[in-house]
Amino acid sequence: MAVDILLDGLKRLEYRGYDSVGVAIASEGLKVFKDKGEMSKIEPLIPRWNGQMGIGHTRWATCGRPSKENAHPFVDCTGRIALVHNGIIENHLELRKQLEEEGHTFTSETDTEVLVHLMEHYYDGDAHATLRAALSRVKGSYAVAAMVEGDGHIVVARKENPLVIGVGVGENMVASDVTAVLGLTNKVVYIQEGESAIVSADGISIFDAQGSTVDRQPTPITWTVEDAEKGGFEHFMLKEIYEQPAAIHNSLLGSLDEIYAGAVIPDIDVSSVKLVACGTSYHAAMVGKYVIEDLARLPTTVELASEYRYSPGTGECPFTVLLTQSGETADTLAAAREARRRGCRTLAVTNVVGSTISREVDHVFYTNAGPEIGVAATKTFTTQLIAMYLLGLRLGAMRQTIDRTKVRHLSTELRSMPRYVSGVLDRASQIEEVVEMLVDARDIFYLGRNINYPTMLEGALKLKEISYIHAEGYAAGELKHGPLALLDASTPVVAACVNDHTREKMLGNISEVAARDSPVLGIGVEGDRELAAITDAMIGVPRVPPILSPVPLTVVLQLIAYYVAKKKGCSIDKPRNLAKSVTVE
Amino acid sequence: MSRPKSMIPVGNRPILEYIVEALVSNGVKDIIMVVGYRKDTIMLHFQDGKRFGASIEYVVQDKPLGTAHALALAGPLLDGKPFITVAGDNMIDSRLIADLLEKRNGLTMVVAESDNPSKYGVVEIEGDRIVGLVEKPECMIGNIINTGIYHFPYQMIEMFMSQTFGKELGITQLLSKAIPEMDMRVVKSKGQWNDAVYPWDLVNVNAQALDDISQGIMGTVEPGVTLKGPVNVGAGTRIRSGCYIEGPVTIGEGCDIGPNVVIHPSTSIGNGVQIEPFSYIAHCLIMSNVIIGSHSHISRSVIGDGVRSKAGLFIPSDSCIVRADREVFQLFDVGAHVGQDTVIGSRVVISPGTVVGAGCRINDGVRVSGNLENKCVVV
Numbered sequence: 033m034a035v036d037i038l039l040d041g042l043k044r045l046e047y048r049g050y051d052s053v054g055v056a057i058a059s060e061g062l063k064v065f066k067d068k069g070e071m072s073k074i075e076p077l078i079p080r081w082n083g084q085m086g087i088g089h090t091r092w093a094t095c096g097r098p099s100k101e102n103a104h105p106f107v108d109c110t111g112r113i114a115l116v117h118n119g120i121i122e123n124h125l126e127l128r129k130q131l132e133e134e135g136h137t138f139t140s141e142t143d144t145e146v147l148v149h150l151m152e153h154y155y156d157g158d159a160h161a162t163l164r165a166a167l168s169r170v171k172g173s174y175a176v177a178a179m180v181e182g183d184g185h186i187v188v189a190r191k192e193n194p195l196v197i198g199v200g201v202g203e204n205m206v207a208s209d210v211t212a213v214l215g216l217t218n219k220v221v222y223i224q225e226g227e228s229a230i231v232s233a234d235g236i237s238i239f240d241a242q243g244s245t246v247d248r249q250p251t252p253i254t255w256t257v258e259d260a261e262k263g264g265f266e267h268f269m270l271k272e273i274y275e276q277p278a279a280i281h282n283s284l285l286g287s288l289d290e291i292y293a294g295a296v297i298p299d300i301d302v303s304s305v306k307l308v309a310c311g312t313s314y315h316a317a318m319v320g321k322y323v324i325e326d327l328a329r330l331p332t333t334v335e336l337a338s339e340y341r342y343s344p345g346t347g348e349c350p351f352t353v354l355l356t357q358s359g360e361t362a363d364t365l366a367a368a369r370e371a372r373r374r375g376c377r378t379l380a381v382t383n384v385v386g387s388t389i390s391r392e393v394d395h396v397f398y399t400n401a402g403p404e405i406g407v408a409a410t411k412t413f414t415t416q417l418i419a420m421y422l423l424g425l426r427l428g429a430m431r432q433t434i435d436r437t438k439v440r441h442l443s444t445e446l447r448s449m450p451r452y453v454s455g456v457l458d459r460a461s462q463i464e465e466v467v468e469m470l471v472d473a474r475d476i477f478y479l480g481r482n483i484n485y486p487t488m489l490e491g492a493l494k495l496k497e498i499s500y501i502h503a504e505g506y507a508a509g510e511l512k513h514g515p516l517a518l519l520d521a522s523t524p525v526v527a528a529c530v531n532d533h534t535r536e537k538m539l540g541n542i543s544e545v546a547a548r549d550s551p552v553l554g555i556g557v558e559g560d561r562e563l564a565a566i567t568d569a570m571i572g573v574p575r576v577p578p579i580l581s582p583v584p585l586t587v588v589l590q591l592i593a594y595y596v597a598k599k600k601g602c603s604i605d606k607p608r609n610l611a612k613s614v615t616v617e
Numbered sequence: 618m619s620r621p622k623s624m625i626p627v628g629n630r631p632i633l634e635y636i637v638e639a640l641v642s643n644g645v646k647d648i649i650m651v652v653g654y655r656k657d658t659i660m661l662h663f664q665d666g667k668r669f670g671a672s673i674e675y676v677v678q679d680k681p682l683g684t685a686h687a688l689a690l691a692g693p694l695l696d697g698k699p700f701i702t703v704a705g706d707n708m709i710d711s712r713l714i715a716d717l718l719e720k721r722n723g724l725t726m727v728v729a730e731s732d733n734p735s736k737y738g739v740v741e742i743e744g745d746r747i748v749g750l751v752e753k754p755e756c757m758i759g760n761i762i763n764t765g766i767y768h769f770p771y772q773m774i775e776m777f778m779s780q781t782f783g784k785e786l787g788i789t790q791l792l793s794k795a796i797p798e799m800d801m802r803v804v805k806s807k808g809q810w811n812d813a814v815y816p817w818d819l820v821n822v823n824a825q826a827l828d829d830i831s832q833g834i835m836g837t838v839e840p841g842v843t844l845k846g847p848v849n850v851g852a853g854t855r856i857r858s859g860c861y862i863e864g865p866v867t868i869g870e871g872c873d874i875g876p877n878v879v880i881h882p883s884t885s886i887g888n889g890v891q892i893e894p895f896s897y898i899a900h901c902l903i904m905s906n907v908i909i910g911s912h913s914h915i916s917r918s919v920i921g922d923g924v925r926s927k928a929g930l931f932i933p934s935d936s937c938i939v940r941a942d943r944e945v946f947q948l949f950d951v952g953a954h955v956g957q958d959t960v961i962g963s964r965v966v967i968s969p970g971t972v973v974g975a976g977c978r979i980n981d982g983v984r985v986s987g988n989l990e991n992k993c994v995v996v
Contacts, residue, residue, distance in 0.1 A: 261664070261665065263660055263661070263663075263664035263665055264652075264656075264660040264664075264665075264674075264675040265657070265660060271657075271660075271661070274657040274661060275661060278661070281870065281871060281888055281889060284853075284871060284889075285852060285853035285870055285871050288853075288871070444891060444908065447871065447873070447889045447891060447906065448889065448906045448908070448923065448925075450888070450889060450905070450906060451889070451905065451906035451922060451923035451958070454922070454923075455923070455958065457655075457657070458655070574958075
């Protein structure tokens with residue numbers, strides 16, 4: 033039955049939104065059920081209608097608060113057309129006014145509802161043509177699926193929002209992400225920018241923006257349904273933390289050889305580098321700045337994608353690297369287009385093969401971390417770090433700013449990284465005990481220096497995301513310019529101190545903090561007695577070259593965030609108000 | 618250890634995977650794993666079991682309260698059905714499970730003959746009925762031992778679930794009291810059972826597992842490499858020019874071997890391993906992320922995860938006398954066992970029969986023999 037397949041797929045997509053759920057089934061007319069709340073609460077209420085075709089949606093509120101009325105699918109005034117939509121319709125107010133004047137009745141506050149009424153307005157018996165006509169009126173972004181009572185097919189279209197078709201045997205599926213169709217098929221067709229399609233049980237027709245037919249072969253997917261299941265772990269986040277040794281191994285696989293051979297980045301003349309990203313990826317980019325400047329001696333800047341895209345071009349044309357786990361983040365995609373408009377050579381670092389960004393850039397590096405379901409990024413962040421090291425090594429080798437011995441040394445250490453990370457995971461139970469000192473805090477400061485300053489920003493972000501404790505990452509040297517005033521016995525500090533050239537300064541900063549009575553949790557190289565002596569508790573990580581220390585340190589910080597959130601009873605895989613890849617701007 | 622013993626790779630696959638295979642090939646597909654220390658490694662490998670044709674559920678045993686307690690924890694998932702118990706870290710083959718299933722009277726134990734029965738539970742039998750069970754007997758009462766593999770009717774689970782567990786309690790301990798009143802029969806199997814208690818057993822179990830591998834090259838083999846017999850090379854691995862590899866040998870993913878490295882049978886090498894030029898490796902089990910410096914010689918040895926050595930590590934094999942568990946063993950031809958994450962300097966010699974613990978540091982030019990505890994520093 034269609035309804036079971038839909039609900040199963042929606043469960044797998046919950047990480048993209050979960051404030052309301054709805055389905056529409058073609059079963060002697062259109063049957064619709066929708067409500068506010070998480071999948072687990074709504075699922076038992078949904079009637080198991082008999083029907084072979086349907087559409088469903090889980091929502092992450094953008095326009096209109098989470099409510100039953102604002103949940104998708106939407107139906108037109110006659111109840112014959114049902115529609116679901118991801119994205120934003122920018123001119124919905126204007127369209128709504130016109131449609132209301134024509135006598136259409138709106139039942140929600142959403143932008144999406146104008147689409148279904150526009151379809152009603154244009155409907156002439158051909159759902160595909162009607163959808164195209166309706167979409168020609170709207171400004172904005174969309175991945176949309178609609179069906180009309182009595183038709184044996186679903187019509188879909190996309191603009192700046194991901195859309196895939198799963199190719200089955202005697203059945204076909206449409207979804208916004210591959211994970212939804214895992215288990216039903218291992219072949220998908222990616223719908224590309226501006227395209228639309230008609231999908232029925234036995235066929236798929238794809239059309240380009242002009243309406244001519246497109247012939248496209250399905251792409252095999254290597255992810256398995258087990259990858260997207262918890263497999264005995266309490267949370268996806270914990271599973272994904274533990275998957276990191278394997279994810280890093282896979283990320284390096286082949287690329288250590290290839291990267292020097294120029295398979296990812298050819299020999300090009302680079303005079304400066306710009307790294308552009310959002311959220312967690314932005315922190316990976318900041319680590320990348322230290323790595324590239326150290327190894328390749330290239331001036332490197334880091335920008336938030338949402339800022340970069342509205343910034344003025346400066347006439348410089350840096351090698352522009354865009355980091356996005358999903359390859360669908362709207363701001364980063366827009367930044368990629370802007371970078372190309374400015375004439376810059378672009379490289380995307382992404383986890384999803386075939387994602388939109390891979391078609392918007394000159395070169396792609398895939399991090400191969402496998403699907404990540406937990407909203408808080410873990411293995412996709414550490415594999416992005418690996419990508420930064422490989423990029424730094426490649427640029428350094430190309431520009432001969434590092435010698436062969438150093439390249440070899442760092443490659444060897446990278447190859448051992450899964451082992452180092454496994455060494456951190458061995459300490460999980462120690463970390464679980466130690467975080468007791470953080471659980472009741474209202475504010476926590478995360479301090480680091482040099483390359484571990486961004487590491488601590490990421491650590492603070494992880495804690496904020498899932499434990500709802502206010503945490504702030506700070507460059508330790510900046511402490512005296514403000515935050516020192518906020519420290520007291522009730523404000524714990526997490527401080528990173530490794531054996532790099534800033535070690536003495538960092539030890540000094542930690543002493544300053546301890547002098548204000550703040551409880552200090554130190555993270556450093558195992559066996560560091562000096563650090564242990566000045567902190568209230570210390571977590572040791574295996575000794576790695578300082579430039580690589582963000583990787584094991586990050587794993588410690590992930591476990592800290594996880595155990596704090598667990599002790600506080602927070603919803604770890606689905607933190608409130610957050611969704612995984614944000615395809616709205 | 619960051620691997621439970623059941624996840625030690627033989628032929629580059631964990632011991633537990635062979636057990637799952639033996640069960641599944643006999644139609645035993647519903648498997649409950651009672652997991653504890655580093656359970657993540659087991660759960661990530663097996664997931665829900667679909668990849669292995671099984672349906673696997675997990676039960677977590679937080680405290681090491683013994684096998685009887687583990688069984689009690691699994692009880693609620695048994696669903697009223699008869700069940701088999703197997704230790705997760707004993708190598709078995711499908712024949713053994715087939716023999717166990719053939720006896721259908723419900724209450725059976727697989728037994729084996731042993732040269733060293735004092736390590737095990739010794740079984741006294743009359744006909745094929747078990748009349749006595751003595752755990753680790755101090756004097757010789759027989760050489761028929763309990764393998765810990767049982768077939769139980771469902772009702773037996775109550776005996777375990779009704780216990781209160783304060784300290785470690787094994788299945789055998791619990792059974793030995795009740796056995797005179799029970800009608801438990803023995804199964805003698807020609808199948809494989811090896812519990813690999815001693816480090817030197819591992820290389821042989823490993824060799825056995827490699828017996829039936831076939832050729833498969835996923836990685837890059839440079840020109841000028843000689844491959845003889847079945848050799849497996851994983852994706853992303855590079856075998857550099859001048860290497861001479863004689864199978865059965867299996868090499869994992871993302872390794873860098875050579876140039877000019879000789880690997881003799883039967884050897885398995887894990888993922889992300891680097892073996893530097895002019896080294897000689899024979900009949901070894903090398904786990905993942907190991908670095909072996911140039912000009913090394915390693916024979917009949919087990920090298921744990923993350924071990925790194927500089928140039929010139931010598932671990933020759935020879936016959937020797939080894940003391941372990943207050944016993945003396947005369948061994949014919951063995952190398953050494955090096956525990957995980959141990960760091961070894963250059964020109965180090967490790968004598969045959971040596972067991973080096975985890976996380977040790979061995980400085981340049983040292984000769985090591987006997988046993989080293991974990992985290993030793995040898996200067």
